[in-house]
Amino acid sequence: MSEPLLQLRDLRVWFPIGDGLFRAKRQLRAVDGIDLQVAPGEALGIVGESGCGKSTLARAILRLVRTSGGQVLWLGRPIEGWSTARVRPLRRDMQIVFQDPLASLDPRMTVGEIVAEPLRVHARELSRAERRERVIDMLARVGLPADVVNRYPHEFSGGQCQRIGIARAMVLRPKLLVCDEPVSALDVSIQAQIVNLLQDLKRDFGMTILFVSHNLAVVRRLCDRVLVLYLGKPMELASTDLLYAQPRHPYTQGLLAAVPVPDPDLQPQRLGGALGGELPSPLAPPSGCVFRTRCAHAVAACAELAPKLQSVGAGHEVACDRWQAIQTFGERR
Amino acid sequence: MNASDAPIALDIDQLSVVFDTPDGPLSAVNDFSLAIRRGECVGVVGESGAGKSQSFLAVMGLLAANARVSGQARLGTEPLIDRPVAELNRFRGVKLSMIFQDPMTSLTPHMTVGEQIAESVIHHLGSSAEAARARALALLEQVQVTDAPRRLDQYPHELSGGMRQRVMIAIALACDPEVLIADEPTTALDVTIQAQILALLATLKRERGMAMALITHDLGVVAGIADRVAVMYAGRVVELGTVHEVLKAPKHPYTAALLASMPRIDDAGTGPLPAIGGQPPNPRRLPPGCAFGPRCAHADALCRSEGPPLMGSAPRAGTRSVACHHPVQGAHESRETS
Numbered sequence: 001m002s003e004p005l006l007q008l009r010d011l012r013v014w015f016p017i018g019d020g021l022f023r024a025k026r027q028l029r030a031v032d033g034i035d036l037q038v039a040p041g042e043a044l045g046i047v048g049e050s051g052c053g054k055s056t057l058a059r060a061i062l063r064l065v066r067t068s069g070g071q072v073l074w075l076g077r078p079i080e081g082w083s084t085a086r087v088r089p090l091r092r093d094m095q096i097v098f099q100d101p102l103a104s105l106d107p108r109m110t111v112g113e114i115v116a117e118p119l120r121v122h123a124r125e126l127s128r129a130e131r132r133e134r135v136i137d138m139l140a141r142v143g144l145p146a147d148v149v150n151r152y153p154h155e156f157s158g159g160q161c162q163r164i165g166i167a168r169a170m171v172l173r174p175k176l177l178v179c180d181e182p183v184s185a186l187d188v189s190i191q192a193q194i195v196n197l198l199q200d201l202k203r204d205f206g207m208t209i210l211f212v213s214h215n216l217a218v219v220r221r222l223c224d225r226v227l228v229l230y231l232g233k234p235m236e237l238a239s240t241d242l243l244y245a246q247p248r249h250p251y252t253q254g255l256l257a258a259v260p261v262p263d264p265d266l267q268p269q270r271l272g273g274a275l276g277g278e279l280p281s282p283l284a285p286p287s288g289c290v291f292r293t294r295c296a297h298a299v300a301a302c303a304e305l306a307p308k309l310q311s312v313g314a315g316h317e318v319a320c321d322r323w324q325a326i327q328t329f330g331e332r333r
Numbered sequence: 334m335n336a337s338d339a340p341i342a343l344d345i346d347q348l349s350v351v352f353d354t355p356d357g358p359l360s361a362v363n364d365f366s367l368a369i370r371r372g373e374c375v376g377v378v379g380e381s382g383a384g385k386s387q388s389f390l391a392v393m394g395l396l397a398a399n400a401r402v403s404g405q406a407r408l409g410t411e412p413l414i415d416r417p418v419a420e421l422n423r424f425r426g427v428k429l430s431m432i433f434q435d436p437m438t439s440l441t442p443h444m445t446v447g448e449q450i451a452e453s454v455i456h457h458l459g460s461s462a463e464a465a466r467a468r469a470l471a472l473l474e475q476v477q478v479t480d481a482p483r484r485l486d487q488y489p490h491e492l493s494g495g496m497r498q499r500v501m502i503a504i505a506l507a508c509d510p511e512v513l514i515a516d517e518p519t520t521a522l523d524v525t526i527q528a529q530i531l532a533l534l535a536t537l538k539r540e541r542g543m544a545m546a547l548i549t550h551d552l553g554v555v556a557g558i559a560d561r562v563a564v565m566y567a568g569r570v571v572e573l574g575t576v577h578e579v580l581k582a583p584k585h586p587y588t589a590a591l592l593a594s595m596p597r598i599d600d601a602g603t604g605p606l607p608a609i610g611g612q613p614p615n616p617r618r619l620p621p622g623c624a625f626g627p628r629c630a631h632a633d634a635l636c637r638s639e640g641p642p643l644m645g646s647a648p649r650a651g652t653r654s655v656a657c658h659h660p661v662q663g664a665h666e667s668r669e670t671s
Contacts, residue, residue, distance in 0.1 A: 049523040157612050187380040188550055189628075192594035192608035199605060214524060217596040221603065241601065258528040259598040260553025264576040266599075267556035271535065274528030278493050 004037040011070035030056040032232040043209040045223035053232035054212045092122040095169035099181035101161035105153040112149030138171045159190035178210045231290040238316040248318040297326045339370040342544035343512045348404035361387040363568040374545040376555030379565035394421045430505035434517040436497035440489040447485030453507040472503040495526035516548045567624035574653040584660040631659045
């Protein structure tokens with residue numbers, strides 16, 4: 001592996017929750033102890049149910065939320081504690097695409113202004129004409145004609161707005177593109193267009209992608225490696241092929257089983273195998289393994305010790321002490 | 334049970350919905366016909382704006398005031414369209430129930446869960462308060478709400494999204510409906526909770542012999558519990574058949590293209606998805622001829638001039654029908670899955 005673009009060491013994001021005047025503040029552990037290395041050009045999927053800390057992790061990496069502990073290393077340099085001014089040049093290399101395509105575009109700016117704004121902030125050496133050229137070039141790369149520059153976001157469909165958001169993020173040619181549920185708000189027939197666009201951009205520009213999504217089918221299509229989170233903790237980290245062919249963590253197995261497939265011969269049986277229960281309150285996570293309250297394989301020992309990610313094969317880590325005992329359970333396609 | 338022999342519970346016949354807007358009339362649903370038998374679940378699939386929700390809001394008499402409805406819908410023998418509200422209320426929430434996508438905004442924030450379920454029982458069935466509370470508890474247990482006795486006295490904001498949707502289902506079931514319309518009941522939920530709710534709906538349908546319309550944009554959702562599927566595009570049903578026919582051998586190019594374009598959890602492919610180009614048409618500017626024509630690989634001059642009718646045997650009670658001049662022939666070439 002070449003030098004990692006990004007490294008996380010025991011990264012934590014805890015939010016203090018006020019419980020009123022007289023009770024002590026509690027900590028909501030949104031992200032709790034993530035160790036990760038992301039190689040240049042890699043597409044890493046971050047998956048889990050709502051409230052698992054996917055978006056918080058992505059935002060902590062971009063320094064859009066404050067970290068509470070641990071380290072973020074960008075090209076080998078720890079960047080936490082840096083002032084906003086010192087971080088600003090790095091932002092040129094880290095951009096984000098949001099879930100809601102229309103809400104993430106300023107309604108009073110034209111599409112041209114929206115896509116040019118990152119250049120105005122980060123590439124001030126460019127002349128007006130150069131900027132315009134870059135904007136039109138990038139719009140073409142995302143499949144939008146040059147004449148959209150004078151129009152406003154409300155004139156576009158959700159899929160087109162997402163293309164504009166992607167053009168804004170890519171116009172600086174960032175090294176890291178964070179995509180936070182970029183296709184979740186789109187119509188089914190538009191999702192495939194955007195997935196294909198992201199694949200093309202990755203091939204052409206070679207940027208690293210952090211792809212936050214609850215859509216495990218899209219993640220399989222787009223990502224090289226997948227991190228499964230549950231209550232802010234890593235459950236499983238594996239190459240996409242291994243994770244989908246041989247999920248080792250019971251949570252991963254449950255998540256995959258819950259994704260519907262449009263095949264009436266398979267889907268009715270899949271429904272029967274759905275993961276039971278719901279995400280516990282992140283303010284009162286279970287002791288030991290946080291997943292044990294929903295785990296069909298949990299034993300008394302699971303309440304004692306929180307399992308750490310351990311290697312179970314090349315490029316495959318699982319945070320479950322019983323992964324070998326339950327292996328026969330998980331051989332899914 | 335052979336659903337095709339069961340009596341028809343909900344019969345929708347040539348329903349059309351037009352909204353009068355400041356910019357002129359907007360046609361949302363066009364000539365929608367569908368009969369749902371007792372014990373049968375029909376999946377109604379389409380993208381935003383395809384008309385799937387508006388069709389069933391028309392059946393429920395819940396459309397906005399600027400809507401004009403033509404055609405008819407019958408619950409058993411009772412016509413539903415253009416009935417006075419007082420008469421409709423004899424059926425709505427009793428024999429004909431509906432659950433909605435957003436379980437937060439569909440529940441009343443200032444009433445406890447128990448009160449909201451009991452309200453329906455007291456209002457429609459004239460039960461005593463105690464009997465209604467007991468019924469509410471039984472319903473919560475039936476929809477598998479954990480810790481049901483305590484939940485009775487909780488407010489909606491104290492429940493998770495999945496629990497709220499279970500409460501919505503309990504309210505819909507309170508008066509033992511013959512027909513349940515579920516409008517994107519799992520879209521707002523996590524995929525794990527979605528699977529739980531769909532499994533619950535499948536069980537309820539089986540045990541109660543209800544007729545169910547499941548409105549969704551997700552072909553995977555219908556694959557699990559629907560007996561038949563109606564695919565809608567731009568306000569029209571473009572394909573109707575059993576769930577096996579429609580998903581395993583789609584005849585309409587839109588259905589086939591949609592299936593092919595969906596990334597699948599059991600597909601190890603990494604290449605580009607066969608995406609459908611363009612986007613769903615603006616209902617104000619429908620193309621001439623077939624509405625899917627501009628996005629269709631098989632469209633020709635005929636498609637651009639003449640909209641194809643829904644062809645097939647008895648489209649309403651219906652076996653297999655498709656609205657296409659050039660239906661997909663033979664077995665659908667399903668993509669290789671790993």
